[in-house]
Amino acid sequence: MARKKPAKKPANEPVESEQPEAEEGTSLDVPPAGVEPVPRAIHLTIKQRVEEVLEICLMGGTLADIRRHAADPAGDGDPNKAWGVCDRQLKRYIESADALMMAQQEKNRAKLLSRHYTRRERLYSRSVAVSDYRTALAVLQDTAKLEDLYPSAKHEHTGAAGGAIKVEVVDLSKVTDEELETLERIALRAAVEPPVDPPGESPPEAD
Numbered sequence: 308m309a310r311k312k313p314a315k316k317p318a319n320e321p322v323e324s325e326q327p328e329a330e331e332g333t334s335l336d337v338p339p340a341g342v343e344p345v346p347r348a349i350h351l352t353i354k355q356r357v358e359e360v361l362e363i364c365l366m367g368g369t370l371a372d373i374r375r376h377a378a379d380p381a382g383d384g385d386p387n388k389a390w391g392v393c394d395r396q397l398k399r400y401i402e403s404a405d406a407l408m409m410a411q412q413e414k415n416r417a418k419l420l421s422r423h424y425t426r427r428e429r430l431y432s433r434s435v436a437v438s439d440y441r442t443a444l445a446v447l448q449d450t451a452k453l454e455d456l457y458p459s460a461k462h463e464h465t466g467a468a469g470g471a472i473k474v475e476v477v478d479l480s481k482v483t484d485e486e487l488e489t490l491e492r493i494a495l496r497a498a499v500e501p502p503v504d505p506p507g508e509s510p511p512e513a514d
Contacts, residue, residue, distance in 0.1 A: 353400075356390065360397075361404035373397050423453060 359380065363373050374397060377390040427450050434443035451457060465472065 357400050357403045357407060360400045361407055364401065364404055365408075370394065370397060370401070373401070420453075424450070427453075 356377075359376065360373055363376060368376075374394065377392060377397060379385075379388070380390065381388045427446050431443050431446040431450075434440070434446060
């Protein structure tokens with residue numbers, strides 16, 4: 308009995324190849340199909356470069372600063388230690404540095420929230436144990452605010468009958484010199500003289 312020959316794949320079908328995965332917070336160029344995976348040492352090198360780029364960005368550095376650092380990372384003028392990459396790759400390093408910073412902030416935020424929740428739970432338990440219900444209620448209210456359980460307060464400012472606030476613009480170009488002097492005297496008097504209490508009200512006594 309003759310064996311069936313395996314079906315041939317179409318010539319235009321892409322060849323699947325195993326690609327190396329980039330470490331979190333790094334950006335690697337994907338090698339073409341058929342090329343061996345990138346060694347781990349290169350992964351570590353790129354990770355170190357991304358961390359250095361992150362430090363430069365945090366100090367307010369620009370692409371020009373990163374370019375100078377890439378040309379002389381050790382600061383000793385040795386050209387053999389230069390990164391030897393183009394601006395396109397440097398921008399990829401910057402993108403990876405931004406992603407790394409966001410991941411670190413999110414991780415730190417989760418730890419910080421967990422710490423706050425734990426401290427409040429302990430404080431609530433101790434307050435209830437000694438019958439300090441006022442403190443226990445304050446802890447519950449603060450925890451609810453932390454979890455954003457209360458509806459946000461809205462403050463709306465409107466004019467008469469709920470309409471829009473009217474703003475009256477005075478054209479001072481049509482005011483005479485005498486009127487301007489009168490307005491100036493009124494403004495100076497209001498700034499110097501103390502306010503007058505309404506009728507029937509007496510000023511507060513000094514301590």
